[in-house]
Amino acid sequence: MNLELTEYVSQFDGSSPEIIRAQILVSKHHLVIDLIEQNIAEGNALGTELFAKAQQIHDTTLMIRINNLTNDFNVYEGKLDEFISKAEYSYVLDNLLPVRTEHFSYTLTQLINALIFKGNNDERVLGLLREFASYPDIKKDGYWLYIQYLNTNPPSHITNQILIDFKVSNILELCDQIKNIYQEEANTLIYVDFLRESAKLLQNNGFIKEGQDYFISAMAENRKVYSSQLSEELAYYERKLVETEKEIEIQVQKSQTRLYSIIAALVGLLLLISIFFIYKTTRKSTLITEQKNEIEKKEKEKGLLLKELNHRVKNNFQLIIGLMEIQVMQMQNEEALNMANELKGRIRSMAYIHQNLLEIEGGEIVFDDYIKNLVEEISHSYHRENEPNITFDLEPSTFNVDIAVPLGLIVNELITNAFKYGFGDNNELIIQLKKEDTSQYKLSVADDGKGLDDLTSFDKAKSTGLRLVKRLSQQLHGEASYEYDGMAKFTINFSIA
Structure with a gap:
């Protein structure tokens, strides 16, 4: 699908800001795939290219999004300082805008986590946590970061400042206050992380029983989450199964339709071939009949010509015999007379042959007759x-x-x-x-x-x-x-x- 979108978007004029923005949004999916497959070199190159395009059209929101995605490659490479630097850059870009982007909560979370992990950034971390808590729409997403920070660092003046900010006297009261907030409206997964981190923090600060209760609550919420996720996944797979079965049914119907079309085409082809052969056979039969009729016609004409020829030959023989009889009547020499009669007999025998040919069909003489x-x-x-x-x-x-x-x-x-x-x-x-x-x-x-x-x-x-x-x-x-x-x-x- 992404490949089709890429090919579709690439058809348009690349100088238009809207087209460039569309190209960035489509290519962003390739960047996510590089992250999943850990194609670090290709991902960094693509991220640099997309960030430059976002700068070209002055789209700060896209710049922040691409910068945050590209920053994840630093995690794979273990480059903590580079990660913090990029997170700070996204933080600065977001603060330059009159209204925070949808990525601000994610940027703050990434930056605070990185600074906590690096250590020796207590004042900076506290300032960012307080800034997080100053925004009513996102402050609940940052409360658990307080617990994470306190778990990572030993008690100090920063700990006391946090307790003062929440108007509580100890760690247990802090955890209970945040717990009440999360129970009302917090993200379930964040709530589970909070309970787990709080259980550890309470036990580290001497609240053993309370820490165990938090841990049990974390396990219970975790089961709920995974049970809910499992139900959702089962429902999802059931839907996918139904969709797959429907797709298979559609494919079968398409295959059947295609098969029927092929069969119909083959039947049509066979019908055309049959019609062609019938035509050829009929045509051949017609030609044979015509040729046969023509041969019979010519044979008949030949027979008529032969009859005419035999008739004329017979007449000529009769004429010769008649002339000879006249001549014989005038002969006085007996020897010449005998010779003339013999010749006349020979001519008569041939005349009879042609006489018989006139009286019969087929050109054969019945010789015994x-x-x-x-x-x-x-x-x-x-x-x-x-x-x-x-x-x-x-x-x-x-x-x-x-x-x-x-x-x-x-x-x-x-x-x-x-x-x-x-x-x-x-x-x-x-x-x-x-x-x-x-x-x-x-x-x-x-x-x-x-x-x-x-x-x-x-x-x-x-x-x-x-x-x-x-x-x-x-x-x-x-x-x-x-x-x-x-x-x-x-x-x-x-x-x-």
């Missing part, structure tokens, strides 16, 4: 008297256009070859398509014709059709082979990987 349609078309183009017995042994298979086009050309060549050269007495044709494993397939076309002259005829084939079959088989990462076992059989092992 394609083979059947192609065989039917080739059969119509060759007007045979006896329809061949065609056996289809086809596993359901779908291929993309990269596989379907070369494979369709191979099928076209082998079927066309069978219709042109292959049929025997039974007029039999067997077409097989088998899946060997995940990516391996086997295509075979067999007829009951006489077949090739020998096996080497296929390996060294010079005809365009057979060479095309071998070339296209290689394109499919496969191999074409030929065998004859009652039927001429061409086999294509290929991969779609």
Whole structure:
């Protein structure tokens, strides 16, 4: 609290007397702390500084107060003469004022005690005691000093003067008179000190029984004082306990409030984080949906473009076939006519591929259906008297256009070859398509014709059709082979990987 006051006062203009006075009053507490902790060097330095400031603003009361506080450091150091000198200075300062300060009683008490302790100052002490007794408002605080002085010094003419001043004939009457005064209005602690000092003085002067009575009274008053102090302290500690409990309760409430605030803040933060993540998730989901829709849109557009492309390719093939048919009708050379028909068949097989692409979704050709349609078309183009017995042994298979086009050309060549050269007495044709494993397939076309002259005829084939079959088989990462076992059989092992 004092530190806060010091910082607060230091903000203002230090040249103002009121501010300087406030700074002195605040710093005075630091001086008291130095006294309690016996920080003699620091205390003396601070006291000198504060006394100079009090002189600067001509505040005699503050000068006396600071001088008295600083004088207590001389007690710690055992400097009796310096103590008396400072006490005399405070005494002089107080007497310079038109009205005594509140510190005058304390100053007189300190000065008289010091002079009594030093000794050989009887006249000076008596003068100060009489001055003390001349002030009605403070004289009761100085009566016990008479007893202390008489206890310290042997009977003398000063003793007689004191008895005369109080109009008594002996020490017992003096003690009784002062006792009556203290019983009416004296400070309790001073009264206890008086009784204790009086008990000693009476016993030293032959009043043994009376001294014992005073001592018993001192003990009784002391018990009252400490009992009262104890009660006050107990009441004080009870109040402090209640205040402490109240403070603890307030602190607990503050802690709970702070805890609730923290919890509320954390809940709010978690809520914000949750909202953020929900927003991010929703946004991400929205973006994914938008991207998915965009992809689907592009896929749809791609599909439409592919259909349009296949449609145009098919139309172009049909146009080419139409032109070739016109050209074939004008041909007279049979060899050229055969070559043109073979070429037309090959183009037709590719046209069927694109026709199928127009009719399906996904860009995959259902190849077993394609083979059947192609065989039917080739059969119509060759007007045979006896329809061949065609056996289809086809596993359901779908291929993309990269596989379907070369494979369709191979099928076209082998079927066309069978219709042109292959049929025997039974007029039999067997077409097989088998899946060997995940990516391996086997295509075979067999007829009951006489077949090739020998096996080497296929390996060294010079005809365009057979060479095309071998070339296209290689394109499919496969191999074409030929065998004859009652039927001429061409086999294509290929991969779609």
